[in-house]
Amino acid sequence: MRFSDLIAETLHSLTSNKVRSGLTILGIVVGIASVIAMVAIGQGSQAAIEQSIQAAGSNLLTVSPSAAGQQGPGARSFGASVESLTREDAEALADLSLVTGVAPSAQGQAQLVAPETNANAQVLGVTPSYAAVRGLTVSSGAFISERDDAANAQVVVLGATLAEDLFGEGVDPVGERIRSGNMLLTVVGVLEEKGTSGFTNVDASAIIPLSTAARYVTGSEYLSSITLTVADEDQMDAAEASVEGLLLQRHGIADADYADFSIMNMADLMETVSTVTGTFTTLLAGIAGISLLVGGIGIMNMMLTTVTERTREIGLRKAIGADSAAISAQFLAESVTLTLVGGALGIVAGWGIGVAAANLLGATAIITIDSVLLAVGVCAVIGIVFGYYPARRAASLSPIEALRYQ
Amino acid sequence: MADVQASTPVIDARDLTKVYEGAGAETTALRGVSLAVEPGEFTAIMGPSGSGKSTLMHILGCLDTPTTGTYALSGQDVSTLDDYELAEMRRTTVGFVFQAFNLLPRATVMRNVVMPMLYTRVPHDERDDRAASALRAVGLEETLWTHRSNELSGGQMQRVAIARSLVNDPSLVLADEPTGNLDTATGDSVMDLFSRLNDEGRTIVLITHEPDIAAKTRRVVRLHDGLVAEDALTADAHVRQYGAGAVPAHVADAPGPSAAPALTADPAGDV
Numbered sequence: 001m002r003f004s005d006l007i008a009e010t011l012h013s014l015t016s017n018k019v020r021s022g023l024t025i026l027g028i029v030v031g032i033a034s035v036i037a038m039v040a041i042g043q044g045s046q047a048a049i050e051q052s053i054q055a056a057g058s059n060l061l062t063v064s065p066s067a068a069g070q071q072g073p074g075a076r077s078f079g080a081s082v083e084s085l086t087r088e089d090a091e092a093l094a095d096l097s098l099v100t101g102v103a104p105s106a107q108g109q110a111q112l113v114a115p116e117t118n119a120n121a122q123v124l125g126v127t128p129s130y131a132a133v134r135g136l137t138v139s140s141g142a143f144i145s146e147r148d149d150a151a152n153a154q155v156v157v158l159g160a161t162l163a164e165d166l167f168g169e170g171v172d173p174v175g176e177r178i179r180s181g182n183m184l185l186t187v188v189g190v191l192e193e194k195g196t197s198g199f200t201n202v203d204a205s206a207i208i209p210l211s212t213a214a215r216y217v218t219g220s221e222y223l224s225s226i227t228l229t230v231a232d233e234d235q236m237d238a239a240e241a242s243v244e245g246l247l248l249q250r251h252g253i254a255d256a257d258y259a260d261f262s263i264m265n266m267a268d269l270m271e272t273v274s275t276v277t278g279t280f281t282t283l284l285a286g287i288a289g290i291s292l293l294v295g296g297i298g299i300m301n302m303m304l305t306t307v308t309e310r311t312r313e314i315g316l317r318k319a320i321g322a323d324s325a326a327i328s329a330q331f332l333a334e335s336v337t338l339t340l341v342g343g344a345l346g347i348v349a350g351w352g353i354g355v356a357a358a359n360l361l362g363a364t365a366i367i368t369i370d371s372v373l374l375a376v377g378v379c380a381v382i383g384i385v386f387g388y389y390p391a392r393r394a395a396s397l398s399p400i401e402a403l404r405y406q
Numbered sequence: 407m408a409d410v411q412a413s414t415p416v417i418d419a420r421d422l423t424k425v426y427e428g429a430g431a432e433t434t435a436l437r438g439v440s441l442a443v444e445p446g447e448f449t450a451i452m453g454p455s456g457s458g459k460s461t462l463m464h465i466l467g468c469l470d471t472p473t474t475g476t477y478a479l480s481g482q483d484v485s486t487l488d489d490y491e492l493a494e495m496r497r498t499t500v501g502f503v504f505q506a507f508n509l510l511p512r513a514t515v516m517r518n519v520v521m522p523m524l525y526t527r528v529p530h531d532e533r534d535d536r537a538a539s540a541l542r543a544v545g546l547e548e549t550l551w552t553h554r555s556n557e558l559s560g561g562q563m564q565r566v567a568i569a570r571s572l573v574n575d576p577s578l579v580l581a582d583e584p585t586g587n588l589d590t591a592t593g594d595s596v597m598d599l600f601s602r603l604n605d606e607g608r609t610i611v612l613i614t615h616e617p618d619i620a621a622k623t624r625r626v627v628r629l630h631d632g633l634v635a636e637d638a639l640t641a642d643a644h645v646r647q648y649g650a651g652a653v654p655a656h657v658a659d660a661p662g663p664s665a666a667p668a669l670t671a672d673p674a675g676d677v
Contacts, residue, residue, distance in 0.1 A: 001525055004530075312508065316504075319502045319508075320496065320502060320570070320571075321493055321522055321525045322524075322525045323489065323490045324490070400469050400470060403504070
């Protein structure tokens with residue numbers, strides 16, 4: 001049988017029972033659409049999370065103080081509860097060859113009183129290098145300068161949302177003054193909005209010179225973290241090792257298990273998060289795949305019914321010269337056509353659902369060529385697998401019995 | 407057409423037996439049937455139900471193979487062929503006409519007639535021409551060709567089925583009770599069509615239990631209990647007497663109109 005004849009026969013028999021064909025196709029549409037939509041949403045969320053980490057800087061190492069002997073994810077403590085890192089540590093780290101930038105910071109909480117309103121905000125004491133290391137830019141005014149830091153100057157750079165909270169939208173607060181405890185801070189700059197990135201929400205922070213923070217906010221010379229940038233992301237592990245070695249040496253600790261600091265490697269974090277979100281996506285796709293399986297069984301069910309109903313037709317076709325292969329091909333073609341049509345509609349529907357659901361969730365849906373090709377492949381396989389048995393059954397009917405069938 | 411194999415019998419069957427293996431029991435349908443049909447013959451196979459005529463037709467039509475015996479169709483021994491080779495023979499050498507017409511009801515007349523060519527290598531552009539000439543040969547008006555086959559009358563449907571049996575130019579047309587589902591007038595016109603096709607050189611074998619139908623053929627082969635009970639020219643055969651119902655065992659060797667009154671006596675005699 002020619003291929004064009006096979007297609008013509010297939011379309012003819014599928015269109016002669018439109019409702020049944022339509023419902024069977026619907027089963028596949030639902031299955032494929034849910035797989036496509038789930039994968040799109042999963043991959044969209046994965047990309048969003050990775051992007052957020054990327055925004056924080058995937059070439060960052062963050063050194064935090066931690067209780068000796070308790071290094072490890074569970075025991076890591078942020079903030080200044082353990083005092084082990086100093087400005088001198090930071091300056092020493094800056095000399096390491098793989099390290100391109102060092103930003104020591106001290107973190108505290110303070111009540112900020114503006115003329116109109118007040119707010120409780122995170123206060124970050126930083127050196128001028130912080131802006132470069134964290135990729136911050138000012139939308140107005142200037143960042144903390146070396147001179148500010150050297151002079152314990154009472155100046156502040158406000159995060160975008162904090163500036164809005166204190167002074168209202170669209171107002172440039174540069175030059176205004178804020179009272180906090182016994183400081184009277186002059187606003188020298190406002191940061192460009194950065195969005196939540198990593199673990200510090202810079203947008204809601206007040207940034208002051210590190211020396212000023214040490215004197216007025218934290219009351220100690222110790223740091224709450226040192227953030228380092230590494231030139232090349234591929235050398236994160238080497239950089240981490242050299243940072244660890246230098247700090248152990250400076251702190252006089254022989255055994256790394258007893259280190260009084262911990263180092264967080266953004267590249268590692270990124271990898272972990274990717275694995276988790278990847279697993280999540282696979283899980284979603286797996287659940288959606290179950291509906292695809294149900295759709296496939298629907299096809300088999302329809303094809304078996306069709307074979308029974310068309311027993312006489314099969315007998316006739318055999319009597320006029322169709323061999324088993326031709327009969328088999330005809331029924332297989334019908335089931336593959338059903339799944340491919342369902343698959344095509346399912347891809348379109350899944351695309352739509354993915355985009356709509358992502359909009360609703362505030363994420364973006366990502367439909368990759370991979371998932372479309374996978375869907376098409378799965379459809380063809382379903383068509384063949386679930387069509388094979390009914391097709392075999394049709395082909396193996398004896399023409400004599402089939403012609404007698406009532 | 408048939409004249410290609412003018413010297414070879416279309417059907418050359420020798421000592422055909424067929425035994426069906428049922429659940430526990432064996433059923434013997436044919437006990438040793440020999441039959442030769444030359445090109446251009448018009449033969450009726452008759453016999454009561456259970457006589458083995460359907461089994462014989464299945465074997466002659468390459469739908470089934472005999473248990474023992476040989477069968478050559480147009481010179482080709484088909485008794486040992488496998489399923490694919492049998493399909494090939496059905497495709498190229500046999501045209502089937504069924505009692506129930508067996509048309510695809512939702513398909514058009516043209517589509518039904520073109521169908522046997524789907525399984526052959528007949529080129530696309532030649533198919534419609536061949537279907538059209540087959541439909542003209544059976545005398546179906548051209549206005550009906552695009553109708554769906556379930557919109558036709560019984561006689562028209564059987565004409566379509568006959569056209570379908572002719573499109574692959576078979577050396578044998580095999581008809582299984584072709585008039586069984588038709589009224590007498592329509593049945594007669596279908597038989598006239600078969601006669602005309604036979605006049606044009608077609609070899610036709612039909613199965614019937616109606617004596618009136620068998621009377622329109624040229625040769626009658628009567629089966630009884632899986633054996634050939636009679637094989638004679640129609641003019642000489644006991645068509646009228648024993649067409650329907652059981653044939654008494656003695657009939658095969660009792661020529662002449664001896665049993666004739668049995669059929670006509672009761673109603674006519676009393677009135």
